[in-house]
Amino acid sequence: MNKTHRYIFLSLLTAAALILSIIEGMIPLPFIAPGAKLGLSNIVILSVVVIFGFKDALLVVIIRSILLMLVATNPITFIYSISSGIASTIVMSFSCKYLKHFFSLIGISVLGAMAHNTTQITVAAILFTTMNLYYYLPVLSLVSIFTGCFVGYTSIFVTDNLEKTLLKLGREA
Amino acid sequence: MKKKINKYDIGLIASIIIISVFFILYGGRDAVISNSKTAYIFSNNQQVGEYVLTDDFKDVVNIETETGYNIMNIENGQIWIHEASCPDKICIQQGKISRNGEMIVCIPNRMFIKIVDDNDESEIDFIAD
Numbered sequence: 121m122n123k124t125h126r127y128i129f130l131s132l133l134t135a136a137a138l139i140l141s142i143i144e145g146m147i148p149l150p151f152i153a154p155g156a157k158l159g160l161s162n163i164v165i166l167s168v169v170v171i172f173g174f175k176d177a178l179l180v181v182i183i184r185s186i187l188l189m190l191v192a193t194n195p196i197t198f199i200y201s202i203s204s205g206i207a208s209t210i211v212m213s214f215s216c217k218y219l220k221h222f223f224s225l226i227g228i229s230v231l232g233a234m235a236h237n238t239t240q241i242t243v244a245a246i247l248f249t250t251m252n253l254y255y256y257l258p259v260l261s262l263v264s265i266f267t268g269c270f271v272g273y274t275s276i277f278v279t280d281n282l283e284k285t286l287l288k289l290g291r292e293a
Numbered sequence: 294m295k296k297k298i299n300k301y302d303i304g305l306i307a308s309i310i311i312i313s314v315f316f317i318l319y320g321g322r323d324a325v326i327s328n329s330k331t332a333y334i335f336s337n338n339q340q341v342g343e344y345v346l347t348d349d350f351k352d353v354v355n356i357e358t359e360t361g362y363n364i365m366n367i368e369n370g371q372i373w374i375h376e377a378s379c380p381d382k383i384c385i386q387q388g389k390i391s392r393n394g395e396m397i398v399c400i401p402n403r404m405f406i407k408i409v410d411d412n413d414e415s416e417i418d419f420i421a422d
Contacts, residue, residue: 227302248405249338258316265306276296
């Protein structure tokens, strides 16, 4: 895979992550817990972590957050999305590198979702200057287990297909 | 990379569920219903309102800042937001709160409401902040 192929795939995946984030904003899950989300764009981020590695995943997360701010949300949401995105990317790539003999993608995705929630609540606690927001963390963690399993299970299929595509591309080139 | 869910995944998920349920049941808020509760309304990290919640107190409060507005109702010792300018309306979905330690948070408008039981002294340092 040469440089151009790599950049084309990364920009396509960034666009996919952006679109998934926008769609996700339209379908919240109010019946489970307010503020909880499916984390659909995490499917893309996790696949990029697995296939392209940490640096490219970080690039995708940052560009996704900036574009999401410009397209759909506001600067305050941007602070939340970029900090939690970076934190979950760091946790997921760390566990991909050192814990992959133990966990499958489902476990890694659950860990990433936990990091996402914890960072988001920490940022909210800093902005609101109160520690009381942490009482909401267990509720979000419970929800994030289900969404994390869903994201991890989907990522298994995505990485499978993406790897096949990249192999095919490598043979043709 | 392992492709299927294995025992370590299940262990991780089970431990997170157990820890979360433990904290939901025993952490933070207690369910004692008391007659001397106060709702503190904060906006931009400053206290803008203080209402003692009793069964016969009824009021409609409008909190307006440069980021938007939240209109809240107080009735039957409960407080809830029934209209807000924020795009996601999560503050409205959080519903009616009436117990010690419960909160309504509106992140876009940087506004939150917190109920403090006047008999519970452990919460005082929060207000002094």
